[in-house]
Amino acid sequence: MDKPDVELPESVALAWGLRDRPSRGPKRSLSLDQVVAAGIQIAQGEGLAAVSMSRVASELGVATMSLYRYVPTKHDLLDLMVDTAYGPPPRPRGADEGWRPALARWGEGNVAALRRQPWMRHVPISGPPINPNQVRWLEYGLAALRGTGLRASERIAAIMLVSGYARSWATLTVDIAEGAARTGQTPEEVGLRYWQHLATVTAPGPYPAIHELLAEGDEYDDDTDLEWRFGLGRILDGVAAMIEARAAVPAREAGRSGGDGPSDAG
């Protein structure tokens, strides 16, 4: 009962450092952290595509196959890299802080992390959060929603709402920024060019809503951070409406969240 981790998948146990290193053989010349750090360094400097097992190995001064004593598979390495590079979540919800600023900060933190290490957006999500920092982020996100009256599944859905939007947003802005860097333009120029391309391809066809959008085009050079905050504000408004409704008609017994308060999706 000191080791309930029997069932944990290898990669998870590895990430949490739950593998008791054996004392028999020769000492390891590296640590898992070193391997992960080397991978991150390469990804940060030359992009995710530059991260190959041989490249990481040569960075560490060992042979390629040595890495497989530390990591079962390349994809596990990538997962660990993401978990480490994401880092710990921002300052947790203060004692007398409301859920709204806390969740907002959590969302901002997601965007900031992805912007700091842009290569992470190319590592496909491999499942629900289970690695150490991911779990810490989850803890913080849920902590922001404690005591709001939201049910378990609702708290999770709210977290996913924010993180999904943060990821989309960060991906889009980073894609644009990198496209700009590649072509030696400013992000504004790249954005403008996109609208031009969109106008070109939609010109012959029936795209009234897009044309209407393009016609309002004097806000191209908008502050993109403002747009992000707009979306985040909408999410938080929606969550707030639900919380208030729950507070008004407290703790419905069991099942289905019928039509009380805020309206259903459709």
Next chain:
Amino acid sequence: MDKPDVELPESVALAWGLRDRPSRGPKRSLSLDQVVAAGIQIAQGEGLAAVSMSRVASELGVATMSLYRYVPTKHDLLDLMVDTAYGPPPRPRGADEGWRPALARWGEGNVAALRRQPWMRHVPISGPPINPNQVRWLEYGLAALRGTGLRASERIAAIMLVSGYARSWATLTVDIAEGAARTGQTPEEVGLRYWQHLATVTAPGPYPAIHELLAEGDEYDDDTDLEWRFGLGRILDGVAAMIEARAAVPAREAGRSGGDGPSDAG
């Protein structure tokens, strides 16, 4: 002025069929659509990893290098595959239909598309939507928000909100479903196992919010579709609040969307 597509990137022109085929040389034995269709078929049957240029070529009975007469790069092929496989958006907003059901249907359509062709979630998003079906989806999404009083950048942010959440949600559920299929379990079992793993790794540490979550655990076997709808409902509520506020204080002149109506992010 018959060809304003001079500036369009090669891959975009290709996707829109704007490359005037030359009439000089021998006839092509394939069409771009055939190549794309073959790629989709392989991805659908054996996963994205099975899609290699040589595999696609052999499926079509041609040599590997022949494909490069149709597609500049493998990644362009993947983009085209996604665009085609996504398919056209669902039924557009009806004449007297409100924005809410239309946008909800748009979101559902996103999830449905990703679930129908699960491999698509592994193709990284390469920028803002510019390929034919992507643009059609954009058109429909914007059409749902026409006449709501939302500004251009706000309509876009709202669309991103929904599509980002849809992508997160579809990715999570498909990951679980595939993990289940791989291990011969039901998705419910996989979900349960995740909570167990989470409990195991968080057992020694201070994770109050997660433990609280796990303690409410009699809804593990929840209807996941209900959770998705919950999140979508929150987004739409948030957007609705903004629309109503805009309607109350109509058409603020120029700039900043200050603190009118629904609250700011923080």
Next chain:
DNA sequence: GCGTTTCTGCGTAGACCATACGCAGAGGCT
């Protein structure tokens, strides 16, 4: 102190991969 056991780094090799280059020949254009 000496096997024995276990673990380490890693060399080799296999099975792929995307794609640059250039050539033979097909087939409209003049």
Next chain:
DNA sequence: AGCCTCTGCGTATGGTCTACGCAGAAACGC
């Protein structure tokens, strides 16, 4: 008829991940 362009594609280069097995290092049992 001759030209010129475009097609399919064979060859080759320089990668990729990782399975396998071996030599030697280090701790344990006796």
